[in-house]
Amino acid sequence: MNFxxxxxxxxxPCFRVLDDNGYPIAGSIFEQVNxxxxxxxxxxxxxxxxxxxxxxxxxxxxxxxxxxxxxGEEAINLASAAALSPDDVxxxxxxxxxxxxxxxxxxxxxxxxxxxxxxxYGKGRQMPIHYGSQKHNYFTVSSPIATQLPxxxxxxxxxxxxxKDACVVTYMGDGGTSEGDFHAALNFAAxxxxxxxxxxxxxxxxxxxxxxxxxxSDGVVVRGQAYGIRSIRVDGNDALAVxxxxxxxxxxxxxxxxxxxxEALTYRVGHHSTSDDSTKYxxxxxxxxxxxAQNPVxxxxxxxxxxxxxxxxxxxxFRSNIRKQLMEAIQLAARKEKPPIANLFTDxxxxxxxxxxxxxxxxxxxxxxxxxxxxxxxxL
Amino acid sequence: xxxxxxxxxxxxxxxxxxxxxxxxxLGSSLLEKKRNFFVVRSDGKCYTGLNQQQRRxxxxxxxxxxxxxxxxxxxxxxxxxxxxxxxxxxxxxxxxEMDRDPCVCVMGEDxxxxxxxxxxxxxxxxxxxxLRVLDTPIAENSFTGMGIGAAMTGLRPIVEGMNxxxxxxxxxxxxxxxxxxxxxxxxxxxxxxxxxxPGGVGRQLGAEHSQRLExxxxxxxxIQMVACSTAYNAKxxxxxxxxxxxxxILFEHVLLYNLKERIxxxxxxxxxxxxxxxxxxxxxxxxxxxxxxxHVMQAAKTLVNKGYDPEVIDIRSLKPxxxxxxxxxxxxxxxxxxxxxxxxxxxxxxxxxxxxNENFHDHLDAPIVCLSSQDVPTPYAGTLEEWTLxxxxxxxxxxxxxxx
Numbered sequence: 001m002n003f004x005x006x007x008x009x010x011x012x013p014c015f016r017v018l019d020d021n022g023y024p025i026a027g028s029i030f031e032q033v034n035x036x037x038x039x040x041x042x043x044x045x046x047x048x049x050x051x052x053x054x055x056x057x058x059x060x061x062x063x064x065x066x067x068x069x070x071x072g073e074e075a076i077n078l079a080s081a082a083a084l085s086p087d088d089v090x091x092x093x094x095x096x097x098x099x100x101x102x103x104x105x106x107x108x109x110x111x112x113x114x115x116x117x118x119x120x121y122g123k124g125r126q127m128p129i130h131y132g133s134q135k136h137n138y139f140t141v142s143s144p145i146a147t148q149l150p151x152x153x154x155x156x157x158x159x160x161x162x163x164k165d166a167c168v169v170t171y172m173g174d175g176g177t178s179e180g181d182f183h184a185a186l187n188f189a190a191x192x193x194x195x196x197x198x199x200x201x202x203x204x205x206x207x208x209x210x211x212x213x214x215x216x217s218d219g220v221v222v223r224g225q226a227y228g229i230r231s232i233r234v235d236g237n238d239a240l241a242v243x244x245x246x247x248x249x250x251x252x253x254x255x256x257x258x259x260x261x262x263e264a265l266t267y268r269v270g271h272h273s274t275s276d277d278s279t280k281y282x283x284x285x286x287x288x289x290x291x292x293a294q295n296p297v298x299x300x301x302x303x304x305x306x307x308x309x310x311x312x313x314x315x316x317x318f319r320s321n322i323r324k325q326l327m328e329a330i331q332l333a334a335r336k337e338k339p340p341i342a343n344l345f346t347d348x349x350x351x352x353x354x355x356x357x358x359x360x361x362x363x364x365x366x367x368x369x370x371x372x373x374x375x376x377x378x379x380l
Numbered sequence: 381x382x383x384x385x386x387x388x389x390x391x392x393x394x395x396x397x398x399x400x401x402x403x404x405x406l407g408s409s410l411l412e413k414k415r416n417f418f419v420v421r422s423d424g425k426c427y428t429g430l431n432q433q434q435r436r437x438x439x440x441x442x443x444x445x446x447x448x449x450x451x452x453x454x455x456x457x458x459x460x461x462x463x464x465x466x467x468x469x470x471x472x473x474x475x476x477e478m479d480r481d482p483c484v485c486v487m488g489e490d491x492x493x494x495x496x497x498x499x500x501x502x503x504x505x506x507x508x509x510x511l512r513v514l515d516t517p518i519a520e521n522s523f524t525g526m527g528i529g530a531a532m533t534g535l536r537p538i539v540e541g542m543n544x545x546x547x548x549x550x551x552x553x554x555x556x557x558x559x560x561x562x563x564x565x566x567x568x569x570x571x572x573x574x575x576x577x578p579g580g581v582g583r584q585l586g587a588e589h590s591q592r593l594e595x596x597x598x599x600x601x602x603i604q605m606v607a608c609s610t611a612y613n614a615k616x617x618x619x620x621x622x623x624x625x626x627x628x629i630l631f632e633h634v635l636l637y638n639l640k641e642r643i644x645x646x647x648x649x650x651x652x653x654x655x656x657x658x659x660x661x662x663x664x665x666x667x668x669x670x671x672x673x674x675h676v677m678q679a680a681k682t683l684v685n686k687g688y689d690p691e692v693i694d695i696r697s698l699k700p701x702x703x704x705x706x707x708x709x710x711x712x713x714x715x716x717x718x719x720x721x722x723x724x725x726x727x728x729x730x731x732x733x734x735x736x737n738e739n740f741h742d743h744l745d746a747p748i749v750c751l752s753s754q755d756v757p758t759p760y761a762g763t764l765e766e767w768t769l770x771x772x773x774x775x776x777x778x779x780x781x782x783x784x
Contacts (some may be wrong), residue, residue, distance in 0.1 A: 089533065123566035132565045139532065140565035144556050150522035151529025151557070158533040161485070161511055184522030191517060347567040348602050350625045353653060353700040 012221050014233045014265060017240040020293070022302025030244045033082075035309045040102075041082050041239060042304050043318060045074040045297045048098045050322045051107065052270070055114060058330060059128075059274045064114045066128045070095045072237075072269030075296035076201050078102055079239040080169065080264075083246035087166040089155050091139045091148040094129055095201065096171050103136040107326050111333035123347070124339040146176040149185035149198070153259075156194035160257060167195040167253040169246075175206025177220050186227045189259035197249045198229075198261045201236060203268035208281040224261035236264030237296035240303070267294065340379040341367070461644040467637040469611035470500045473618035474538065476647065478508055481536065484622055487514040487523055488540030488577075497542050498578055498637050524550035524575065528557050531573040536622060544579030544631065545591035558627045559602030574621045576630035580671055580721055581769055583635070587757035590765075594631055594698050595727040605698040606652055607631040607670045611641035613696060616650030624652060631698070633671045655702035661691035664715040664779055667706060667732060669695045672719045672770060679775035688779060698728055706732075707740055714745040715782050719770050724752045749778050 017030045024030070033041070052069035059067040070077055077098025084090075090099055097110065109121070113131050116124035121133055122140065132140025139155075142148065152170035159166055176182060177200060189196050200220045204211055217223060224231025230252065234245045242264060249260040267290040271278040278287070304310045345352060345360045352360070367374050464472070478484045486501055492515035495502030505513040516523040520541060527537040541547040547554070554575065562570050581590040594605055604626050608614035614632070621628040658673065659680060668676045673694050680690050691709055695702065710716055716736060720729040729750040736748055751770040759765055 091529070121566050121568060122564060125566060126564045130564070132568060134565075134568040140561060140569060142557055142561065142564070144552060147525060147553060147557055148529075150519075150525030150553070151532070153522070154526030154529030154531075154537075155533045157511075157514070157526065158530040158535045161535065180519070181522055181525060184517065184519030185525075187517055188519070188522060188526060192514070347563045349562075349604070350570070353604075354703060355700050 006216070007218060008222075011218050012233050014235050015241050015245060016235040016238050017244065018238050018299060018303055020299065022299050022306060024240075024303075030240055031247065033240065033243060035307070037082055038304050038307070039309055041078045041243070042297075042300055042310065044078040044081075044098060044102055045239070045300065046315075046318060047107075047322050048074050048077060048101060049297060050319060051097070051101075051110065051326060054323070054326050054330070055110075055128075056270075056274065058114070063330075063334060064128050066274055067114065068094065068129055068273035069270035070098060072267045072290060072296070073201055073203060074098060075239040075242055075300060076199070076236045076264045076266060079242035080199060080246045083243050084169060084250060085166065086137065087164065088250070089137045089139070089159070089166065089168045091152045091155065091168065091170040092131075092141055093145070093148065093171050093173060093176060093201075094141045094143070095173065097129065097131060099171075100131055100133065100136060100138050103133075103138065105131070105133060105136060105138075106329075107322075108329040108332065109133075111326070111329040112336070115330075115333040115336070116338070117333055117336040118339050119333075119336055120339070123343050125343075146172055146179035146181040146185075148172075149176075149179075149181045150188065152196050152198070153185045153189045153192065153194060156189060156196035156259070157192055160192075160194050165254060167197060167250055169197045169199060169250075171199045171201060173206060174200065174202040174204070174211050174214055174220065175209065176200070177223070178214060186224070186229055186259065186261065190228045193257050194259060195253035195257055196259045197246065197253055198259065199246070200261070200263045201266055202263055203236075203266045205268050205272070205278070205282070207272045207276060208278075210282075219263055219265075221261065221263040229259050229261050231261035231263065233263045233265065236266030237294055237299060239296060239300040266296070338378050342380065461642050463640060463642045464611060465637065466608075466611040466614050466632075466639045466641070467498055467500050469615040469641070469643060470608075470618050470632070471502065471504070473615035474501065474622075475504065475507075477619055477622045478504070478512070481622075483534060484536045484538065485512045485514065485530070486538045486540065487516050487527055489516055489518060489523075489542050491515060491540050496540065498632075498634075500637075501540070520546050520549040521551075521553050524553040525557065527573050527575075528553060528561070528571055531571045531627075532561065532569045536572050536574075538574040538576060538622065541575065541577030543589050543591075543634075544577045544593040545588055547575065547577065547593060548591070548596070550575075551596070554597065554603070554627075554629075555600045559600040562626075563602060570625050571627045572625045573627045574618075574630060575627070576618075576621075576632060578632045578634040578637070580631075580633040580635070581753075581758050581765065584760055584762055584765060585634070585758075586760050590758035592722045592727070592753075594629075595722045597629060598699050598728060598731060602627065603699065604628045604652060605631065606696055607633075607698055608696070609633070609636060609670050609673045609694055611639055612643050613650060613656060613694075615643060616648055617652065617696070619649045620652045623649065628652065631670065635671055653697045653700060653702055655705040656694040656696050657691075657705070658694050659690065659692040661689040661713070663689045663713060663783055664691065664717055665706070665709040665713045666690050666692045666717045666719060666775070666779070667695050668692070668719040669698065669728070670721065672721050675770060675772050676719050676775055679772035679779070682772065682776050683779055686776075686780075688783060690779060695732070701732060701735055703735060703739060706736065710736060710740045711743045714743055716744065716748045717775070717778055717782055718748065718750040718752075719775055720750070720752050721769065722752050723755045724750070725755050727752050746782055749782055751775065751778055 017028050019025050055067050058064050081099040081102035112119040114128040130141040152168050156168040221231045221233040235241050269291050491501040492505040492513050527539040530537050606617050608617045621630050718729040722728050729752050733748045733750050753768045
């Protein structure tokens with residue numbers, strides 16, 4: 001009689017391409033990215049950094065109600081997006097705006113959503129950072145954790161039925177893997193044999209819960225085998241490693257019609273969101289260490305610059321350029337009109353049923369009766 | 381939410397063949413979809429659109445619901461369709477829609493090879509394959525979520541809950557995602573999903589298998605709810621729900637699956653937002669749905685013998701209510717009795733009472749009476765279970781009281 005031990009003793013090794021100084025590790029096999037892709041990836045990472053810094057400040061100034069940053073996870077965001085095709089459907093958790101950025105969402109469009117103005121694709125109905133864009137194949141963010149996972153299995157099922165040359169990519173954090181939906185989504189995807197890539201951004205913290213309190217297993221990668229899913233552990237702060245693993249995962253998922261689990265190890269440098277102060281539950285020097293010594297952006301920069309594709313002048317010019325653009329976009333977004341009150345009742349159903357028509361009429365009457373109480377800058 | 385109705389037949393007005401099958405009564409909304417078919421309005425006029433089904437049956441259908449009593453006298457000398465059981469009617473509707481649109485698919489526990497625990501999907505997996513009739517592992521929140529994801533990408537899934545009560549596990553997906561994503565995405569993603577399953581009190585199934593979920597779900601914005609009660613409306617509502625671009629929850633009842641009825645051969649689709657006039661009358665409006673309809677009709681027989689003339693309406697559409705039909709009835713009879721299977725607190729009857737009071741207060745001669753189940757979990761013991769449900773005797777007594 002033999003009980004399988006609760007831990008295999010050895011931790012699953014982590015796939016890495018670049019070392020901490022941005023040099024390829026001797027003996028590592030990886031697909032090279034060309035200059036165009038590398039520069040685009042790097043500039044995307046820088047843009048994301050700047051966006052996060054400025055928009056976070058915007059919330060602190062009281063101009064938007066909420067924001068959350070992806071600081072420390074820029075490599076996962078951009079490198080995974082770069083490895084996908086525009087036809088691949090993305091179901092995000094909420095810390096993946098870099099994927100949308102890669103696909104062409106502009107700074108203005110980001111700002112519009114955060115300010116909830118008339119030009120927002122979500123028509124002002126969701127909190128800031130809950131981006132969604134059908135034309136970019138990026139599903140609207142929904143706050144409850146892990147609800148997107150079974151939906152991703154469903155989207156993959158749809159792609160399989162249509163025999164499309166595309167896959168689904170869905171993201172979650174380490175905390176999200178504790179949800180029941182994680183278990184069932186992976187189980188379903190494996191049983192149905194559908195092309196979906198589950199990328200877990202294991203960033204060490206679920207608000208204030210560290211991974212030592214989240215699970216007892218060797219991280220998330222070991223769970224894949226329990227469902228019959230091929231899995232890999234990757235250094236999430238190594239852009240090339242993420243790029244390579246997602247590319248291979250994509251090919252496997254589509255050609256073999258099977259799900260893949262990728263655990264990307266990283267660190268959440270910022271607070272969980274603007275409603276959180278992480279210094280309350282973790283050491284400041286821990287945060288500092290990951291912000292500086294383990295920064296994914298500077299690590300990738302070293303490699304890109306090492307290849308002669310980027311210079312310090314490019315860096316400062318690019319950064320100031322993006323800053324300027326973003327500030328302008330924010331000014332514009334703040335000034336733009338808010339969505340009209342009529343939008344309160346549209347898109348609940350395809351067409352409004354009598355009770356909603358009645359409620360809309362009643363609201364219109366109330367507004368007419370008390371015009372002084374109605375904000376002057378909100379159109380009807 | 382325009383109703384898609386297919387009317388077939390010649391432009392001849394209804395003649396002696398008094399086939400009183402309900403086809404359409406669109407109320408205020410005219411049909412706009414770009415399909416080729418008829419719209420037959422309640423006044424009998426037809427709007428043409430050509431369609432091969434026209435060449436089939438010649439019966440023009442006007443308003444009037446197939447009432448059980450009148451059906452016996454109808455159809456003298458004509459072929460009034462085919463007989464089947466309610467679960468077979470559901471399957472027929474499902475199959476016709478799956479033939480018509482390759483995006484329609486079914487998912488749920490045991491729906492494939494087993495044919496569904498109530499046999500609604502029997503034979504479909506053999507015909508359409510394992511992918512289109514998908515057997516899922518046991519995780520309601522997840523396969524509902526899966527259905528929502530598939531719907532957002534262009535499929536039209538029908539999610540079967542083996543028993544409605546299990547869908548409580550899917551509440552998060554239904555409330556936070558199914559009802560909301562069309563709205564929160566700014567209209568970019570739509571969710572044309574149908575969630576269906578048997579609910580209601582059965583024969584000694586115990587508390588967890590006797591749930592009335594319509595009361596829990598009725599508050600969720602963005603979803604529609606309908607309840608079927610006859611083979612005829614089961615098939616029509618199933619088809620309408622599948623064709624609707626909104627998420628629809630179709631409530632079936634465990635004890636009604638074996639109801640036998642004659643339904644038309646020609647294709648028909650019912651209006652999701654319409655109530656059904658079961659028995660016109662003058663003295664009192666009795667509003668009901670699903671299985672309680674039969675308790676009401678049984679009580680109606682007794683009432684007629686005692687000299688009352690109750691008007692019985694099967695509300696069918698639980699969200700939103702068909703206040704047009706209900707209102708017209710209230711304006712005629714001035715007395716309302718609601719008979720439902722939900723619990724007293726927070727049930728469909730409670731909302732309906734509020735809605736009628738708000739809208740038709742001036743037309744009421746007496747306070748609305750609502751007969752519902754007590755606020756207790758449904759017991760297993762047969763005698764106890766029987767008394768949690770509204771019985772015909774109670775309905776008769778309530779009407780007598782109301783019409784004093």
